[in-house]
Amino acid sequence: MKDKEKRMIAILVAITAIIIIIALVRGSGKKEEKPPENNIQEEEFVELLEDGTRLNSSDKLQETKTIDGMEISKFQLTEKDNVTLLLGTVTNVSDTTRGGYPVNVTVFDKEGNEITTVSAFLGELEPGKSTQFSTNATFDYANAYDFTITKK
Numbered sequence: 001m002k003d004k005e006k007r008m009i010a011i012l013v014a015i016t017a018i019i020i021i022i023a024l025v026r027g028s029g030k031k032e033e034k035p036p037e038n039n040i041q042e043e044e045f046v047e048l049l050e051d052g053t054r055l056n057s058s059d060k061l062q063e064t065k066t067i068d069g070m071e072i073s074k075f076q077l078t079e080k081d082n083v084t085l086l087l088g089t090v091t092n093v094s095d096t097t098r099g100g101y102p103v104n105v106t107v108f109d110k111e112g113n114e115i116t117t118v119s120a121f122l123g124e125l126e127p128g129k130s131t132q133f134s135t136n137a138t139f140d141y142a143n144a145y146d147f148t149i150t151k152k
Helices: 003-028
Strands: 046-048 054-056 065-067 070-080 083-092 101-108 114-122 130-137 146-151
Touching: 003 083, 003 114, 003 130, 065 146, 083 114, 114 130
Parallel strands: none
Antiparallel strands: 046 054, 054 070, 065 070, 070 083, 083 130, 101 114, 101 146
């Protein structure tokens, strides 16, 4: 992996960590307010955790995605304090080095309507190697049903 690519990955990881830390710090100082009973909106694919994090539970979202000889699996989609985070594991299942380019993650609801598209970066991986995939946004799409990943 080239120094420039390593630097890009390190910058993306640092930005993700800073956003998560800011979200956690902002959330820890707030009073927990319960919404009025009549204002609770049912979300089919969201499970509310004790700390207020909303965890996506869609089976469709858990399916392995494939792009350019790489598999992305073991997804976790969460939202807290209006920061939505999508994590996964990228594995190069080809016999050549792959990755090193930006991708679009297009998110869909159960009816197949596009909710949003966010950007991510697939780092360069040697054959058989794995790394973490992550993207985040200050937009709540935790109740997503499925998504696709395509090269930019």
